[in-house]
Amino acid sequence: MLRAVLAGAGYDSPGIKRALGSDGPFERDDNLPLYLRVLLPRGRLPALIRLFFLGVPVAAEEAAAALAPLSLQRLEALGLIAPREGGIGATVDLTPTDELLLAYDRAERGVEEREHVMGISPATKLLAYLTIRRPVETALDLGSGSGVHSILAAKHARSVVAADVNPRALEFTAFNALLNGFENVECRLGDLFEPVEGERFDLVVCNPPYVVSPESALVYRDSGVPGDAFCEGLVRRMPEFLAEGGLAHVLVSWVHGRDDDWSARPRAWVAGNGCDALLLRFRTHEPLAYAAGSNARLRRRDADEFGRVVDRWTAYYDELGIEAISWGAIVLRRRRGENWVWAHSPSAERLGPASGHVQRLVDAQDRLRALGDDRALLDAALALVPGHRLDQTVVLRGGDEEVEASLLRLLDGLRFQVQVDGPTTRVLSLLDGERTLRDVLEEASALEPGLTPEAALGGIRQLVELGFLE
């Protein structure tokens, strides 16, 4: 009923953006006075936005009118609203995303509280985007928090288990599942894998407390385990809970030396685990920048305390010999036979919904490993995926053009970008999905004297691996 009331009032992502005159991101602490002045003074939607989006009390009559036919008593009994100075106040945030409506703890309740249930962070979005969405029987959301990943999985899994060590998180997960009309999410209380020992799933999603820090205060952020041992343990045990062909998607942090190959450590975690693995690195931080970035909220509120925390964190890294901290995602697929590992560094900023793209990356590895030698690619009929663009900067001079920059981009998914030279551009424009690469290279060599098939093959292989060519 609440969902119907909110939908009836236009309480959704576009409606809120319109009402607040901004495309977001919304800084609800800082910009509150501004938003209150942009909002129309009266009306159902403005009242609901004040209540559930901005966290401002609304006069009881106004709240009752905005929520009718739901009674305030029923919502109070549900624990969603409470009397406050100035009328009625919400006890949770209700935030619409493109697909869902989610309740979570109001930031003002204090993200410093141990059992705080986080809203949608950039990391949440990242994991939601990366997850391969295909119809499956069973799914597991490990550390479900507000339940966003459980609910997204519930759309394409027959049944979902949401596990969390924080009972408040499970209350939110259960509530959000119902709010979004899903009855196939089962909540289980317990530490990590404990509630699902002995079970196997077709899909696992996990946004764990991966921050590498000396702290253990916040359930949603700190694991309380030294260095990256927590993420390592998680990744090492994950295969036990995957059915054959099952996929796990985990956000992780790991530590390494300044000049080390970033992928060495996650490679060791997945070696011999019976799974194929995609290792995606989004960022690598210096210890000081990592400590500062992880405490950005504190930095604005209390400079002295911020300084002390940063010193404690950097001393901790020194002590453990940590010179760099990387952040990324690991995708595992359980598969009998000889397994592969592929590592790459996409940009987290450019990421969009990437289910299809991640699937393409897995398929490309399967295919290339099956081919063995790159030369076998010559018999393949390849074509660029439709969602690509070639962005060029050129200077026109007397009828000729001089290409200054040439960047091939994927418009969706991980939005990879690759510089391409003239001969490669020629080859790409000739590929049509019917002729073999061998034929195309032959024709291109005639037009581009500098082009040799051997040299072109490496570039083409890379474009297959990155999901540009199918």
Add this chain to the structure above:
Amino acid sequence: MTVRADDRETIAELRAALDAADYTAHAVERLLTADGQRVPRTADALPLQLRLLRPGERLSTLVALFYLGAEVPTGDAGSALAPARLDRLAAAGLLDVARDRTRALVDLVPTEELLVASDRFEGGSFAEDRDEVLGLTPPTRALASLTIRRPVASALDLGTGSGALAILAARHAQRVVGVDLNPRALAFAELNAALNGCVNVEWRRGDWLAAVEGETFDLVVCNPPYLISPDSTFAFRDNRLPGDAFCEQLVRGVPAHLAPGGLAHLLVSWGHRADEDWSAPLRRWVEATGCDAILLRYASEDPLTHAAEWNEALRGDPERFGAALDRWTAYCAELGIERIGWGAVVLRRREGGNWVFALTGSGSRMAPAGHHLERLIAAQDAVGELDGASVLTLADDHRLDRSVRLGGGVGVLERAFLRLDGGLGTRIELDPEMLEVVASLDGRPLGELPPGALPGVRRLFELGFLVRG
């Protein structure tokens, strides 16, 4: 507290110490970099910035003192600043020296071109009048980038503040007058002239144009307190006339101080109604001034956004922030201001029928754009004379950005934009027909182009993409 520039020996020693420690824009930036990115110079960045420094090291000590405003051990300050003596730097108003700890009383910010001393500006109080002197703020840098730099006899910097624009003008003008009403500004300007080895500026205290009664100049630059606001707190920001009246007065008053052919560059802000073109008020201001005018808009916004942006410092305090928003928007409503524009007016004094050309800047405001502005002026002077025999070619600094879909042996062009590399960053979308016309401009006269293409070609000429070949 005011700085003093009379101890030239100490100022020269200070400059030598800064140079010896490589206190340059590049080195400071490199030092204040975390994760490969420069840490922005905001109030809450200080704890992080301090931790990027190397205690006791010379450049780090100077950055702590003059860039971050932090205290350092007096011993470190003494060795980093040698041969300049701490007591003499204190006497010049630059340092506060205690037995153990020393801190700077001014900021010293190096740029590619200058070293600029200014007050440390730590945000807003609305209680009292303030006479802070700011350094190279983004608007000052935008105006410096926009200024047409050619050798002239005389130049005027009106409202000189730290003196930076006058000192830059002194590099291509024989004689410069720097005017300010704020005596603290003139003290900083003198100090900056000494720090930057500039000797051909006359610093003059006075009330705007009244200070140069009866004089004319070949070049005028002016970054006035243009802000449209109900407040009159900061000398560098607020003026005491309602709305945009102060800017209007300046734009109308400056032409009398321009020599024939002389150029004035003024940053301005103006209010207008939502249903009129942004340039309408500016066109009224420059009417009958005896000047050609380029009206450049950087941005425009509604009064609430404007109020929020300029009261950023109050964001942590919802009540005061909200009250400021109400006060500022009520002020705009009372004056009938529905949109607020910000940009620059460039005037050239010329006898005869004058022209006005208006455009919106779209690129970085910090890229040197004087050459582009000169091209816009030349185009307006010539656009009436174009005929079928005229030849136009693409300017050397043009770039074509195009987006192509590949496959099946062809590339399908999706979009194409023409822009200038640098300058005002003007960018314009070309349709396939226009793209073909542009590509064919290799020396053929306009008469040979399809007649339908002429208005578009003329527009590209006016924007500086095409030049006479």
